[in-house]
Amino acid sequence: MAEHVLHPVEHPVVASMMGWSAATAIRMAKRYVERNKPKRRKHAFAFAGLLRCAHDGCTVTAELQKSKYVYYRCSHGRGKCPLPYMREQEVSDRMGEVLKDIYVPETIAQTIVDSLHSDSARAEAERQKRIAATQHRIAALRGRMDQMYEDKLDGKIDDEFWTRKMNEWREQERRLESELSS
Numbered sequence: 383m384a385e386h387v388l389h390p391v392e393h394p395v396v397a398s399m400m401g402w403s404a405a406t407a408i409r410m411a412k413r414y415v416e417r418n419k420p421k422r423r424k425h426a427f428a429f430a431g432l433l434r435c436a437h438d439g440c441t442v443t444a445e446l447q448k449s450k451y452v453y454y455r456c457s458h459g460r461g462k463c464p465l466p467y468m469r470e471q472e473v474s475d476r477m478g479e480v481l482k483d484i485y486v487p488e489t490i491a492q493t494i495v496d497s498l499h500s501d502s503a504r505a506e507a508e509r510q511k512r513i514a515a516t517q518h519r520i521a522a523l524r525g526r527m528d529q530m531y532e533d534k535l536d537g538k539i540d541d542e543f544w545t546r547k548m549n550e551w552r553e554q555e556r557r558l559e560s561e562l563s564s
Contacts, residue, residue: 400546404553411560427452428471435465444470515561520558527551 432441433454440459444452452470457465486494527548534544 394541400549400553407557411557426471428479429454433473435463437463437465516558516561520555520562523551523555523558527555 427444429442430444431441434440435456437443438456440457440462440463442454442465443457444454446452453467454470454473455467456465530539530544530551531537531549534541
């Protein structure tokens with residue numbers, strides 16, 4: 383049986399550990415953003431995502447035919463399905479039949495509208511609070527960077543320490559600025 387032999391090989395360093403960590407953090411942040419942003423759709427179909435197949439429970443998907451006719455069909459997620467293709471007008475008529483007898487009193491409708499406005503206002507306030515907190519963190523970080531530069535000029539810290547901390551803080555600053563822009 384052959385033994386494995388390790389041969390020492392020296393390669394030049396391509397990236398510093400700090401640069402490698404920064405690149406990894408950027409890659410992970412992009413992956414997080416890609417996973418959590420809504421899927422961009424080419425067409426806005428009226429009943430997309432609302433319907434399930436009565437035969438096998440799969441989602442009902444919409445298709446555009448000849449650039450103007452919209453049809454709905456089973457996505458066939460569990461194999462062939464007997465559900466026929468349905469024109470959007472037919473689906474709309476059937477949904478209208480189901481929903482026509484539903485009555486929502488004016489007071490309840492107004493309560494729902496008020497609740498939606500309240501939720502929207504609360505979400506916007508939270509977003510503004512996050513933006514302000516991030517801007518505050520950026521300002522504090524820049525203040526530290528300025529103070530450290532003055533300490534370097536005064537000879538209180540050495541170049542190696544200054545370079546290391548500045549690189550760390552610049553990376554933090556880039557991350558915070560990317561949070562603001564997204």
